[in-house]
Structure formats: structure tokens, C-alpha cells
Amino acid sequence: MVSKSKNIPSFLKAYGLSGTTFRKQVIELFNGEGTALTQKELEDKLPDETDRVTLYRTLKLFTEKGILHKIVIDDNIQKYKLAGSFKRKDHAHFYCLNCHKLFCMPQLEIDPTQLPPGFEYYSARLVVEGVCNKCEKKL
Numbered sequence: 001m002v003s004k005s006k007n008i009p010s011f012l013k014a015y016g017l018s019g020t021t022f023r024k025q026v027i028e029l030f031n032g033e034g035t036a037l038t039q040k041e042l043e044d045k046l047p048d049e050t051d052r053v054t055l056y057r058t059l060k061l062f063t064e065k066g067i068l069h070k071i072v073i074d075d076n077i078q079k080y081k082l083a084g085s086f087k088r089k090d091h092a093h094f095y096c097l098n099c100h101k102l103f104c105m106p107q108l109e110i111d112p113t114q115l116p117p118g119f120e121y122y123s124a125r126l127v128v129e130g131v132c133n134k135c136e137k138k139l
């Protein structure tokens with residue numbers, strides 16, 4: 001988690017990226033526990049003059065670098081969230097149906113060696129759905 005906006009340039013630098021104003025804006029929007037956003041939600045939060053192609057490229061770059069996780073909720077919803085300290089690519093995510101936050105669940109690691117013999121592993125998209133602990137208390 002990037003705690004303060006002044007830390008963002010050094011955060012990006014650690015991934016070999018320069019801290020452009022636009023990149024900083026995008027990272028800032030992802031701050032906060034469990035914050036996960038769709039590309040549309042990002043567009044709505046960014047300034048009106050934001051170029052959609054620039055946003056698309058930035059999200060792609062951040063995902064490739066491992067800064068963001070891209071999580072497929074269903075056919076229509078793909079969310080992005082900060083990978084935080086969980087650099088491991090393929091693990092499950094918990095999706096709260098109440099507050100729509102996403103949490104990394106690195107303890108639920110997807111093990112490609114469990115595939116039947118001769119099967120080739122590409123990627124995994126496991127999403128556990130339910131209600132998070134904060135929402136559970138309010139229900």
C-alpha cells in the first residue's frame with residue numbers, strides 16, 4: 001500500500017517507472033484497503049480531459065509490472081487493485097458483494113502442478129464471493 005502521495009514517485013521508481021503526474025493520479029485512486037476499480041470507475045474519477053488510451057496503456061503497464069492486479073469478477077466486470085506486498089501472480093481474491101471491495105488472498109495460492117498430466121497452465125482467475133468482516137458487523 002502506498003500511504004502518502006509524496007511516496008508515489010519512489011514507489012514507481014522501484015518498479016523502474018518514472019513518476020508522471022498521470023501515473024501518480026492513478027496510483028492515488030487505488031489507495032485504501034480493498035480498493036478495487038474498474039476502468040470505467042477510474043475514468044469517472046480522473047479529470048475530464050483524461051485520454052482513455054493513456055489510461056488503458058497505464059493500466060496495462062501497471063499490470064505487467066505487477067503493481068496492479070487485474071481481477072475478473074464476471075464477463076462484464078474487470079477490476080484493478082494495488083498488488084501491495086503480494087507479488088505472487090496467481091492467487092485467489094475475495095470479492096465483497098456488499099461493499100464491492102476486493103482483497104488479495106495469497107494464502108489461497110493456485111498451484112499449477114495440480115493440473116492433470118499433459119495440461120498446460122496459462123493463468124487463473126479464482127474469486128471467492130461473500131461478505132467482508134467490516135460489512136458482516138453491520139449486517
Ligand SMILES: [Zn+2]
Pocket residue numbers: 096097098099100101131132133134135136
Ligand atoms: Zn464489504
Ligand SMILES: [Zn+2]
Pocket residue numbers: 069083086091092093103104105
Ligand atoms: Zn491480489
